[in-house]
Amino acid sequence: TDHFRMIFQYFQSNSESVMNGICGLLALASIKTYTCFDFSCPCLPWYNMAYGFGIMFVPPVALFLCGLILNRQSLVMLEEWRRPQGHRKKDLAVIRYMCSSIVQRAMVAPVVWIIVTLLDGKCLICAFSASMDPKKFVGFANASLVQVQQLLAKVPCKDDELMRNNTSRKAVSRYLRCWSQALGWSILLILIVAAFLARWLRPCFNQATLLQAHHWSNYIDIEQRIFEETCCEHSRLFAHKCILHFFESMRQEIKLHSFSLPREGEGAEGKEDLLWGITDHDQVNKLLKMWYYEKPPLDVSQVTQR
Amino acid sequence: MDKFRMIFQFLQSNQESFMNGICGIMALASAQIYSAFDFNCPCLPHYNLAYGLGILLVPPFILFLMGFVLNNNISMLAEEWRRPQGQRGKDRAVLRYMFCSMAQRAMIAPAVWVSVTLLDGKCITCAFCTSVPVETLGNTSHPSLSQGEMKQVLARIPCKEIYNGQELIANEVAVRYLRCISQALGWCFVLLMTTLAFLVRSLRPCFTQAAFLKSRYWSHYIDIERKLFDETCAEHARSFAKVCIQQFFKGMSTDPAAARCHPPRKAPGDTGEGAEKLLGITDQGTMNMALKSWHRCKPPLHLHPAALPSGNSWAGEGQPPTHPPVPRRETAAYYSWV
Numbered sequence: 001t002d003h004f005r006m007i008f009q010y011f012q013s014n015s016e017s018v019m020n021g022i023c024g025l026l027a028l029a030s031i032k033t034y035t036c037f038d039f040s041c042p043c044l045p046w047y048n049m050a051y052g053f054g055i056m057f058v059p060p061v062a063l064f065l066c067g068l069i070l071n072r073q074s075l076v077m078l079e080e081w082r083r084p085q086g087h088r089k090k091d092l093a094v095i096r097y098m099c100s101s102i103v104q105r106a107m108v109a110p111v112v113w114i115i116v117t118l119l120d121g122k123c124l125i126c127a128f129s130a131s132m133d134p135k136k137f138v139g140f141a142n143a144s145l146v147q148v149q150q151l152l153a154k155v156p157c158k159d160d161e162l163m164r165n166n167t168s169r170k171a172v173s174r175y176l177r178c179w180s181q182a183l184g185w186s187i188l189l190i191l192i193v194a195a196f197l198a199r200w201l202r203p204c205f206n207q208a209t210l211l212q213a214h215h216w217s218n219y220i221d222i223e224q225r226i227f228e229e230t231c232c233e234h235s236r237l238f239a240h241k242c243i244l245h246f247f248e249s250m251r252q253e254i255k256l257h258s259f260s261l262p263r264e265g266e267g268a269e270g271k272e273d274l275l276w277g278i279t280d281h282d283q284v285n286k287l288l289k290m291w292y293y294e295k296p297p298l299d300v301s302q303v304t305q306r
Numbered sequence: 307m308d309k310f311r312m313i314f315q316f317l318q319s320n321q322e323s324f325m326n327g328i329c330g331i332m333a334l335a336s337a338q339i340y341s342a343f344d345f346n347c348p349c350l351p352h353y354n355l356a357y358g359l360g361i362l363l364v365p366p367f368i369l370f371l372m373g374f375v376l377n378n379n380i381s382m383l384a385e386e387w388r389r390p391q392g393q394r395g396k397d398r399a400v401l402r403y404m405f406c407s408m409a410q411r412a413m414i415a416p417a418v419w420v421s422v423t424l425l426d427g428k429c430i431t432c433a434f435c436t437s438v439p440v441e442t443l444g445n446t447s448h449p450s451l452s453q454g455e456m457k458q459v460l461a462r463i464p465c466k467e468i469y470n471g472q473e474l475i476a477n478e479v480a481v482r483y484l485r486c487i488s489q490a491l492g493w494c495f496v497l498l499m500t501t502l503a504f505l506v507r508s509l510r511p512c513f514t515q516a517a518f519l520k521s522r523y524w525s526h527y528i529d530i531e532r533k534l535f536d537e538t539c540a541e542h543a544r545s546f547a548k549v550c551i552q553q554f555f556k557g558m559s560t561d562p563a564a565a566r567c568h569p570p571r572k573a574p575g576d577t578g579e580g581a582e583k584l585l586g587i588t589d590q591g592t593m594n595m596a597l598k599s600w601h602r603c604k605p606p607l608h609l610h611p612a613a614l615p616s617g618n619s620w621a622g623e624g625q626p627p628t629h630p631p632v633p634r635r636e637t638a639a640y641y642s643w644v
Contacts, residue, residue: 083602086604087604087605088604088605119344121344167467170465174465175348177348182356185364185368186364188368189367189368192368192371195375196371199375203388218539219543222540223543223547226551227547227600231597234555234585237584238584238593297589298589298590298593300588300589301588301589
């Protein structure tokens, strides 16, 4: 567990590293989800295409939204965008920078899903098997049109009784898979070339503005965090004073009502009484009832004046 | 755990060691992706060559570019290349060194992929099965087929289940032949790569060692300088934010608008440690006002020098002391964004 803690600390040290870490985790989760998912093509003429495209495009949308939700910076950016101007000018370049970095990170998991889907091939085979040209494949050339549609739709189901040993089924399957894999690799190639060009060419345009936008977006994030910490700290002190005041007023009330011998020697002024003068069952019950029925007001200005 | 921490720190300390780590991970990932990838030869005459060569060459190119993309030094290199000269001269040798070291590291994962592919043999079998020499390996007494039909039959060699040319040429014979060639190519490639790497490493000290040491030093320096600059900026932003927020809270408690609802019950100069830590906000109304104001009206990015800790480089930096605190808030917007 020690090295987990170290890795965790490394990622926590920098908020960008945290976001990169979340992005990587989502990508791995996306691959794992795909391998665990039990793909089952319906093997019926129109349902195939709906199912195939659904599996290829709906989970990426969900993953994209997850990527936006899990990223703390998206809330910070929204707040910066919608706040009234007040005393501090708004810099659109900073907001644009934050938006683009959030969207880039959120796009990684959906893209990974789509590419893994294409490289695996099952989705495309399911979606397009019924749209194949039967003349290209020997086993399907002689059947009537309606029959051929039904047969082709059954191609993704290996265990169907009609399809079990059909060599043309394997030919169709292989053909579609080849196209699916080619499409997957091409998309990956295009994306990597785009990422490479973006990284290489970015310093050529407006590097100074970029540095400024990066710095101020970082600043806004830090400021929000420190504000939250200060508020927490403040509310802790506030609560402490409020409760001390409450116990003190309880103690004074008990002193007023109690008939016990006044114990001068106790040094009530000098020594701090940890029990606040509440020393028996009834007094504690009274205190608890008072805490529930009559909570003290949120105002410690008198306490701090002492 | 101590050893692990030391290794981790060692890898982190130097950008080059970190990049070596990433390079190793990518090489392993490349081998893993190849074994996870489901190779699926189309077994059709022209598709075979396209598919086989595609799988042999496209992923290495992708891995090569990914090696550049994942390397943080690339933006450093581009920045160093494009920056205006200013007061610091530019040294071409340093840029060349950085580029060469990045390119060398990025070449490892593609080389691993190509070697693994060739040694495994499926790609070459798929791509070149239609070029198998039937005259020498096959059954010459078989009635001859037309060129197109022969190609169709040969194209099915990688797909054993649908192969129908057993009389023409035995499947195992063709596959064994192609595999043998593929593995020979694979080992030659591995030998070539290792020889090149060996030559590059061992010949370099014979030429230009002094220049090399200089380039390496200055490229490390640029990297460390950039990292330190980023850390200093972050540190500065943190201190700036702390002081800004403290001043905001203080401003809240003495603000006349807040005082209208809750007249201040204490003089500003008074009080004990408790009020100090509470930043002057002691009741619900003032706190609500502070929170509302934080959203509606964020404070300007302009710290009052009187409140700054001594020794801070900000103190006394160009803020004319004659401006009274209240009007400064309105003009501060001009100074806000650096």
